[in-house]
Amino acid sequence: MASITIRNLDESTKQALRERAAQNGRSMEEEARLLLAELEQGSPGLTAGIVEHKSTDYPAIPVAAAGSSSEPPIAGFPAAGKCVLLIISGGIAAYKSLDLIRRLRERGVHVRAVMTAAAQQFITPLSVGALTADKVFTDLFDREDEQDVGHIRLARNCDLIVVAPATADLMAKMANGLANDLASTVLLATNRPVLIAPAMNPAMWSHRATRRNAETLRRDGIHFIGPMAGEMAESGEAGEGRMAEPMQIVERIGELLDTRPKPLRGKRAIVTSGPTHEPIDPVRYIANRSSGKQGHAIAAALAELGAEVILVSGPVSIPDPRDCEVVRVESAREMQRMVEAALPADIAVMVAAVADWRSKGEATEKMKKEGGKGPSHLELTENPDILKGLGHHKQRPGLLIGFAAETEKIVEHAQAKLERKKADWIVANDVSPDSGIGDAGGVMGGDRNRVRILSRDGVEEWPELTKKQVAERLAARICDHLAATTTIA
Numbered sequence: 001m002a003s004i005t006i007r008n009l010d011e012s013t014k015q016a017l018r019e020r021a022a023q024n025g026r027s028m029e030e031e032a033r034l035l036l037a038e039l040e041q042g043s044p045g046l047t048a049g050i051v052e053h054k055s056t057d058y059p060a061i062p063v064a065a066a067g068s069s070s071e072p073p074i075a076g077f078p079a080a081g082k083c084v085l086l087i088i089s090g091g092i093a094a095y096k097s098l099d100l101i102r103r104l105r106e107r108g109v110h111v112r113a114v115m116t117a118a119a120q121q122f123i124t125p126l127s128v129g130a131l132t133a134d135k136v137f138t139d140l141f142d143r144e145d146e147q148d149v150g151h152i153r154l155a156r157n158c159d160l161i162v163v164a165p166a167t168a169d170l171m172a173k174m175a176n177g178l179a180n181d182l183a184s185t186v187l188l189a190t191n192r193p194v195l196i197a198p199a200m201n202p203a204m205w206s207h208r209a210t211r212r213n214a215e216t217l218r219r220d221g222i223h224f225i226g227p228m229a230g231e232m233a234e235s236g237e238a239g240e241g242r243m244a245e246p247m248q249i250v251e252r253i254g255e256l257l258d259t260r261p262k263p264l265r266g267k268r269a270i271v272t273s274g275p276t277h278e279p280i281d282p283v284r285y286i287a288n289r290s291s292g293k294q295g296h297a298i299a300a301a302l303a304e305l306g307a308e309v310i311l312v313s314g315p316v317s318i319p320d321p322r323d324c325e326v327v328r329v330e331s332a333r334e335m336q337r338m339v340e341a342a343l344p345a346d347i348a349v350m351v352a353a354v355a356d357w358r359s360k361g362e363a364t365e366k367m368k369k370e371g372g373k374g375p376s377h378l379e380l381t382e383n384p385d386i387l388k389g390l391g392h393h394k395q396r397p398g399l400l401i402g403f404a405a406e407t408e409k410i411v412e413h414a415q416a417k418l419e420r421k422k423a424d425w426i427v428a429n430d431v432s433p434d435s436g437i438g439d440a441g442g443v444m445g446g447d448r449n450r451v452r453i454l455s456r457d458g459v460e461e462w463p464e465l466t467k468k469q470v471a472e473r474l475a476a477r478i479c480d481h482l483a484a485t486t487t488i489a
Ligand SMILES: Cc1cc2nc3c(=O)[nH]c(=O)nc-3n(C[C@H](O)[C@H](O)[C@H](O)COP(=O)(O)O)c2cc1C
Pocket: 088, 089, 090, 091, 092, 093, 116, 117, 118, 119, 166, 167, 168, 169, 170, 199, 200, 201, 204
């Protein structure tokens, strides 16, 4: 095998090698080794990787390192081709960062890692380096890397810094601007967005000092994912403090690095979702089987296209959609108040399964069985019609869409609703449990839906889709409609 001694090179070659190594984020020895290997193999692959990345702002990560060599990268990830600097700090959840690297790389993301000294007590730089296929940076005072102030390049030659897990200690350093090791120095020197995934014992997370630090970091514009509630790695411990799962972090990274167009930017949308609960007495209520899955998915799809979304949601047990302002309500009357308070809006999608009736007089005490008198009678009164109210409102949203949950004569009923409520479109779905849509139980509570879109132009039948697909398709249709009806001065 060919060899060279850097010390014996002439000054100008040494300088060229130094510059090339600096540009590629490698030590001079590494750079020389790669050049020699390339010469020996006559292989253009690695050089192509180096050359390609030289032309960008990223440190060199060989092209082959972006995805797994044996499998093609998973297509369509919005952050594919981007560079993430992953900082691993010293928590039990450090093992999850290995999976995070794998998941990112199989989606075509370049990953470069920094580990704190404590992190190396939990996982080794060897495993991290084997997964990133790159050098792992651990030392601020590395004589080779710091010949040209490598920590500053590390801090800036990436698209996003992700700290996972983020320990209470590293968060405290970040919040106070400390820079006494490579990780904290990079975080202080960076001009890139930073996402942190805190992970710690619930007592540490709820400590006032950590709360203060988290608040400071949020104010400083640091993005957070988690921590989540649940079982901790320490036996017998549970609460808020678990690191978000690698795939949740991947998804967030995709969103933060998503440069796809946002055609609904500047548009305001109100979406309602879930059931309403109509009180009978302090412990009982009238409700329905709506899960909120369809409404929440529509709110998420509109937000993903850049709309400012206010989601007015009845009681549901699913997570809030990202990037939406969520207003929680119980009853139809409350929902109506909150929807009207959110006006004006360009778009309103009324998905909530609002109870048609409520109990006429809410009992202030729990209603009692009275022996021998038979069951009590519940007197009902009509709830306000939120969709109709918007259709006739002086601040009527530019595009008003209602949902019609029907169990029979679906098109006929939806058509009547379109007229009566002065809506632009009605999305009609068959909510009978035996509709054959999705799993047993049908649309209400399920993950699938089959809808028809009724407008004054006619009826459009959509195939059975997941609720997420229905939401994305509806959001795209909204975009097309707004683009077609917006007058450009
Ligand atoms: C077994 C063990 C597990 C730990 N787990 C965590 C943890 O999950 N989160 C955390 O914030 N600190 C945890 N610590 C404490 C950190 O390792 C400690 O604060 C360390 O100084 C963090 O250094 P770093 O922020 O530079 O990585 C743990 C310590 C030990 C010994």
